[in-house]
Amino acid sequence: MRVLVTGGAGYIGSVVAAQLVAAGHEVTVLDDLSTGFAGAVPPGATFVKGTLRDCAAEVLSDGIEAVLHFAAKSLVGESVADPAKYWSNNLGGTLALLDAMREMRIRTIIFSSTAAVYGEPERTPVEETDPTRPTSPYGASKLAVDTALTEFCRLYGFGAVSLRYFNVAGAQQAADGTWLGERHNPETHLIPNVLAAVTEGRRVQIFGDDYPTPDGTCIRDYIHVTDLADAHLRALGACRPGQHSVYNLGNGAGFSVREVIEVCREVTGRDIATDVTGRRAGDPAVLVASSAKIQSDLGWRASRDLRAMAADAWQFTQARGHSLAGGSGGSSPRGMPSRGGLGGSSPRASSERAGQQR
16 A cells, blocks of 8 residues: 655654565655654655645655644644744644545545543543543644544545554664664653663652552553554554544553662663652642553554563663764654655654653
């Protein structure tokens, strides 16, 4: 199948693109590199640089049969400070993509959504039928895209699947031996920040240790990026005309902040010093997603544990450190086919902050 991956030069999009190539699909990546890296585009994929508004129609006209949509702005704090940016990019960009798909008679789309649409849920694990009450423009813009997808399925016969998840971690080794992992700026995710603290000799800050959890620190859901990519590929085969399906993804239990730090300590073999500060306003004690629905419908379940996530992320951190020391920075294209002058949009990433996530 000929597929378009928007935001495919980012963390999650690049891993999904790599799995699509490995599965025999013909892949085009569309990304404006505002937060992605050309060097993350997997070998064998065609890379197109630009924006959804400017370039989606032209890229789709080249025989594309389905779209996997990751392109979005993704920082909760930034969305509160600049909500118009998020509505314009996340909703406006997606509507431009959907209109282009409708004109080209392309009806299959997988949307990388977020569990942030649930806001601060009343119960955990969170199920797909639970109320959606996003607490940030980021989450609200993602929920608006879900609403648009439901309408495009009803009115134009689209087949869509939205995947909602909290925190993604780990890294994946590409076919050429390089590692695909997290390198956000700023980095807001717990595991890469803990690993960065190890390499830089910094202390890790824990926000609150008096929550009603076994060790007093917040519990969050994590899935390995490779498992997440597998869910997207399964969803690609599950799209049905006129139907918009929504699935939550998670490991079913979650891990505490202290558990994450301890596993990082085991993986790196280094001591990790911590400082405990007060709670942050609005941080729930537990956030975990139920994956029962996608397990039942598509046979997906998270198969890689927290240690695998930390170990693979550590491999990426070390490989990136060697690359930076050598002067390459790991951001140059790796000989993938390119179509200069066309475009994409920025990649999606789950929103988290060091110490705990939401």
